[in-house]
Amino acid sequence: MISEKKPGKICRYGMAIDLDKCTGCGACMIACAVENNVPPANPAATDLTGITWLRVFKVDNGEEYPRKESVYFPMMCQQCGVETPCYLVCPQQAVDVDPSTGIVFQMPERCLGCRYCMAACPYHSRYFNWWDPKWPAGMEKTLNPDVAPRMRGVVEKCNYCHGRWHAARERAAQAGLKDIIPGDYVPACVEACPAGAIEFGDLNDPASAPAQAAKDPNSFRLLATLGTEPKVYYRSKRPWAKRIGDPSQAPGSKETSRG
Amino acid sequence: MRNTRRNALKFIGGAAAGALLTPVPWRLITDTALWSENWPGIPRPARGPITARFTHCSVCPAGCAVRARCVGGQPVSLAGVVGHPLSRGGLCAAGVAAHQLPYHPARLTHGPVEAATGAIARAAANCNPDAVAALAACNPADGVAVLDLRPGRTVSWTYRRAMGALKNGLYLTAGGVFSGAAVDLSKARTVLSLGAPLLDGWGTPGNVLAARAGFRLIQAEAIESRTASLADRWLRIRPGSASALASGIAAALKKGSVAKAAAATGLTQQQIAGLADELTQHGPALVLPGADCPEAWALNELAGASGITVVARQEAPVPEAWNRNCAPVTPLASVADGSIRTLIIDESAPADYIPWNAIRPKLIADNPVVIAFTSSPRGYARHSLFTLPTAVYPETLEDIPAAIDSPRAAFRLAVPLVAAPAGVVNPAEFVARAAGIDATSALRERADAIRQAGRGVLITYADGRTRPVAQIAPDDFWKALNEGGCWLDTATRPSAPPHLDWAGIDVQPAESRRWPLVAVLAETAIAAAPASPLMTKLDQESNLRLGPGTAALHPDAARQCGVSDGGRAVLETALGTCPIRVVVDASLPPGVVQVAAAPETIDICGAGARCRVLSL
Numbered sequence: 001m002i003s004e005k006k007p008g009k010i011c012r013y014g015m016a017i018d019l020d021k022c023t024g025c026g027a028c029m030i031a032c033a034v035e036n037n038v039p040p041a042n043p044a045a046t047d048l049t050g051i052t053w054l055r056v057f058k059v060d061n062g063e064e065y066p067r068k069e070s071v072y073f074p075m076m077c078q079q080c081g082v083e084t085p086c087y088l089v090c091p092q093q094a095v096d097v098d099p100s101t102g103i104v105f106q107m108p109e110r111c112l113g114c115r116y117c118m119a120a121c122p123y124h125s126r127y128f129n130w131w132d133p134k135w136p137a138g139m140e141k142t143l144n145p146d147v148a149p150r151m152r153g154v155v156e157k158c159n160y161c162h163g164r165w166h167a168a169r170e171r172a173a174q175a176g177l178k179d180i181i182p183g184d185y186v187p188a189c190v191e192a193c194p195a196g197a198i199e200f201g202d203l204n205d206p207a208s209a210p211a212q213a214a215k216d217p218n219s220f221r222l223l224a225t226l227g228t229e230p231k232v233y234y235r236s237k238r239p240w241a242k243r244i245g246d247p248s249q250a251p252g253s254k255e256t257s258r259g
Numbered sequence: 260m261r262n263t264r265r266n267a268l269k270f271i272g273g274a275a276a277g278a279l280l281t282p283v284p285w286r287l288i289t290d291t292a293l294w295s296e297n298w299p300g301i302p303r304p305a306r307g308p309i310t311a312r313f314t315h316c317s318v319c320p321a322g323c324a325v326r327a328r329c330v331g332g333q334p335v336s337l338a339g340v341v342g343h344p345l346s347r348g349g350l351c352a353a354g355v356a357a358h359q360l361p362y363h364p365a366r367l368t369h370g371p372v373e374a375a376t377g378a379i380a381r382a383a384a385n386c387n388p389d390a391v392a393a394l395a396a397c398n399p400a401d402g403v404a405v406l407d408l409r410p411g412r413t414v415s416w417t418y419r420r421a422m423g424a425l426k427n428g429l430y431l432t433a434g435g436v437f438s439g440a441a442v443d444l445s446k447a448r449t450v451l452s453l454g455a456p457l458l459d460g461w462g463t464p465g466n467v468l469a470a471r472a473g474f475r476l477i478q479a480e481a482i483e484s485r486t487a488s489l490a491d492r493w494l495r496i497r498p499g500s501a502s503a504l505a506s507g508i509a510a511a512l513k514k515g516s517v518a519k520a521a522a523a524t525g526l527t528q529q530q531i532a533g534l535a536d537e538l539t540q541h542g543p544a545l546v547l548p549g550a551d552c553p554e555a556w557a558l559n560e561l562a563g564a565s566g567i568t569v570v571a572r573q574e575a576p577v578p579e580a581w582n583r584n585c586a587p588v589t590p591l592a593s594v595a596d597g598s599i600r601t602l603i604i605d606e607s608a609p610a611d612y613i614p615w616n617a618i619r620p621k622l623i624a625d626n627p628v629v630i631a632f633t634s635s636p637r638g639y640a641r642h643s644l645f646t647l648p649t650a651v652y653p654e655t656l657e658d659i660p661a662a663i664d665s666p667r668a669a670f671r672l673a674v675p676l677v678a679a680p681a682g683v684v685n686p687a688e689f690v691a692r693a694a695g696i697d698a699t700s701a702l703r704e705r706a707d708a709i710r711q712a713g714r715g716v717l718i719t720y721a722d723g724r725t726r727p728v729a730q731i732a733p734d735d736f737w738k739a740l741n742e743g744g745c746w747l748d749t750a751t752r753p754s755a756p757p758h759l760d761w762a763g764i765d766v767q768p769a770e771s772r773r774w775p776l777v778a779v780l781a782e783t784a785i786a787a788a789p790a791s792p793l794m795t796k797l798d799q800e801s802n803l804r805l806g807p808g809t810a811a812l813h814p815d816a817a818r819q820c821g822v823s824d825g826g827r828a829v830l831e832t833a834l835g836t837c838p839i840r841v842v843v844d845a846s847l848p849p850g851v852v853q854v855a856a857a858p859e860t861i862d863i864c865g866a867g868a869r870c871r872v873l874s875l
Contacts, residue, residue: 023458023459023468023485023489024485024488024803025351025352025459025460025464025485026352026796026797026803026804027350027351027352027354027355029352029796029797029801029803030352030353030355030356030791030793030794030796030797031336031338031355031356033356033793033796034335034336034337034355034356034359034793035336037304038793038796040792040793040795041795041796041799041800045795045799045800046799046800047799047800047801047802050795050796050799050800050801051800052796052800052801055801055803056801056803057803058488058803060846065483065493065495066493066495068483069488070483070488071488072485072488112289132301133301133302135302135362135792136362136363136364136792137362137364138361138362139359139362139792140302140304141305141333141362142333142334142335142358142359142362143302143304143305143335144304144330144335144336145304145305145306145307145330145335147304148304149301149302149304150301151301188336191338191339192338192339192350192355194339194347194348194349194350194351194464194465194468195349195468196468
């Protein structure tokens with residue numbers, strides 16, 4: 001289901017991520033979990049069953065020293081703009097695309113946990129709640145009141161900190177404005193990145209960082225050949241990193257990844 | 260239709276079958292499933308007025324500026340302060356979730372905790388920790404000492420004053436080459452790092468990243484660490500040969516032979532001579548030694564960096580009275596063995612962990628009393644007779660001196676955002692009371708001394724103003740500091756740091772059959788710091804970092820040791836053993852075991868230690 005269009009400016013929020021700046025520190029991952037009330041791992045959780053709306057992978061060019069090079073690859077929901085796979089397969093209409101922002105978001109109350117969306121997502125950016133969300137005693141006091149914790153048995157994913165978008169809209173409304181004040185809405189990962197590697201903005205605004213990145217010859221989008229028009233642009237001066245972005249363009253490449 | 264039992268049963272059966280064709284039972288199944296999913300009760304986030312408060316992070320010595328978003332007075336998220344002159348808006352992964360530290364399930368909240376076992380514990384089990392100073396004063400031959408892991412704070416001065424007031428009182432620090440020195444990355448054009456994690460939490464992360472564009476970074480390291488992968492040039496040297504490389508560069512700077520260093524490091528003689536040339540020709544240069552070759556700090560003097568990129572560390576002014584009767588700063592290594600009877604270790608402010616084998620010889624052999632102030636059971640609590648739980652960030656009010664990458668003195672406060680639990684101990688008050696001095700208003704006294712000195716500026720983030728301190732009233736200055744303000748000294752002509760004699764460094768011994776592997780410590784920047792439970796996102800749930808108690812090996816090395824990915828094993832060195840979980844990583848060289856730095860592992864293997872991995 002595509003939500004009814006809300007009044008105000010039509011935005012197409014996207015990100016530009018500079019892989020040459022990312023140090024792989026993980027501050028974005030922690031800030032994301034804090035902002036979105038993602039609980040600490042269950043003792044039995046692994047890298048396959050844990051919940052990390054944003055995950056940083058270390059990727060190398062597959063060469064040996066001294067030609068070996070590596071980059072850190074922050075991966076979150078790519079916010080597909082066309083033929084959004086998760087949205088198309090959801091039998092419960094639990095995935096929605098906000099036409100006023102272009103953000104793909106998940107409604108856990110509707111999700112029945114079939115995980116079709118996880119199978120359909122080409123970026124593996126959706127996560128299933130295998131366990132009840134649990135916080136150590138007292139830590140529930142630090143939960144963000146703008147985001148509801150999810151229950152066991154549902155899928156969740158990055159939604160560009162939709163709670164922050166709502167809060168920014170409220171602030172704009174209080175100021176008597178129809179649209180969000182520029183710069184007032186920034187996802188937690190963008191705010192946390194100490195290297196300034198992640199930038200956020202409206203792709204419809206030619207001056208925004210993602211819009212500029214879209215024109216940069218060093219920019220690329222992951223699996224762009226699928227035609228889903230992801231709204232996250234990666235940038236690197238290393239050609240091999242660009243090839244990793246869409247392996248179908250470089251058949252037989254030797255890239256390996258760990259993360 | 261007649262009212263017979265058969266008809267009634269037919270009606271009920273038909274109704275039940277017909278109900279299956281309606282949405283009712285299916286809806287009930289969904290609702291029941293949802294109810295069961297919510298069975299344990301999902302916590303409801305508290306609501307309340309939203310406010311922003313400013314403070315400084317005290318999780319590590321960097322002291323980054325923090326903007327805390329509070330709901331009903333409770334911090335729910337932390338972010339860096341954009342435009343801060345020291346931290347440049349950056350906050351590391353540990354700092355972003357530091358407001359959750361008070362709720363870590365392993366945190367110590369009640370005390371004193373008797374941690375030690377055996378004869379020592381039995382003999383001293385009835386000792387009252389309050390009588391520690393009296394215990395030491397009983398016999399003039401016995402000593403009492405405070406080991407301060409993060410010197411330069413106001414509480415450090417309290418310790419010095421307290422030890423000065425006691426007989427045989429000693430104020431100890433880790434010492435080492437970095438004490439008394441600071442670096443100015445903004446002036447460096449070439450940085451040679453001998454395994455230092457420069458881009459992985461070293462110094463103030465935001466400041467390092469801000470200065471990164473101004474210098475060329477050469478990383479000499481055995482493994483492709485984060486810093487190595489982001490450096491302009493990565494020189495892969497043999498594991499444990501950083502000292503040899505430093506010797507080679509020193510020899511090249513003195514126009515000597517580098518053949519021995521080339522053989523030890525695996526680099527060519529031209530490469531080593533080229534490094535020396537780069538340091539002198541593309542200066543100002545800066546050499547940052549790793550944990551396994553601190554002596555290489557002396558290369559800075561040889562490369563002409565002294566007084567330019569390496570300067571003397573500045574400290575904020577202190578009241579005159581404090582200087583009159585305070586114990587001198589004594590490096591731990593210079594203390595005679597067997598001379599300390601009572602040792603108080605302040606681990607409440609996380610800093611570099613000193614291996615226990617460097618501390619234990621300094622204590623008397625029989626019944627030493629070791630008291631650890633800490634919130635974690637993992638550090639010195641394992642070795643102490645008494646563990647006194649302390650408050651953690653953001654529960655405490657404490658000051659944070661300038662970090663190593665700040666050539667200017669600074670004074671800022673970590674302001675409490677939540678109340679500390681009942682039962683925790685304030686280390687400064689404890690030591691001051693034991694020594695009979697008054698230190699209840701030490702922070703205020705120091706702030707007044709800074710204000711009185713009249714130097715520097717006060718930066719306040721709530722209004723984004725920078726004002727000369729001389730124009731601010733003392734009460735306003737103190738108030739501004741408590742609201743997250745930062746005092747920054749005026750820039751002065753940099754002076755050279757303390758001279759370090761270059762005694763030369765022995766080349767590492769050859770491989771031995773007993774210890775076939777070389778330990779490389781990973782995640783050193785966050786090893787000693789308490790971590791939020793959410794840090795599982797970085798290790799357990801994503802493998803981005805090595806988690807506590809894990810060690811990574813090359814597949815060949817793992818095969819030779821008889822261990823497999825995810826398996827349990829034991830790391831053994833000449834100093835002891837430690838249980839580990841094995842991670843197999845093909846990107847590591849075969850002769851290396853990359854060990855997650857933690858008190859348990861640092862106790863048995865420093866960087867570059869020879870070791871082996873035994874299958875369980």
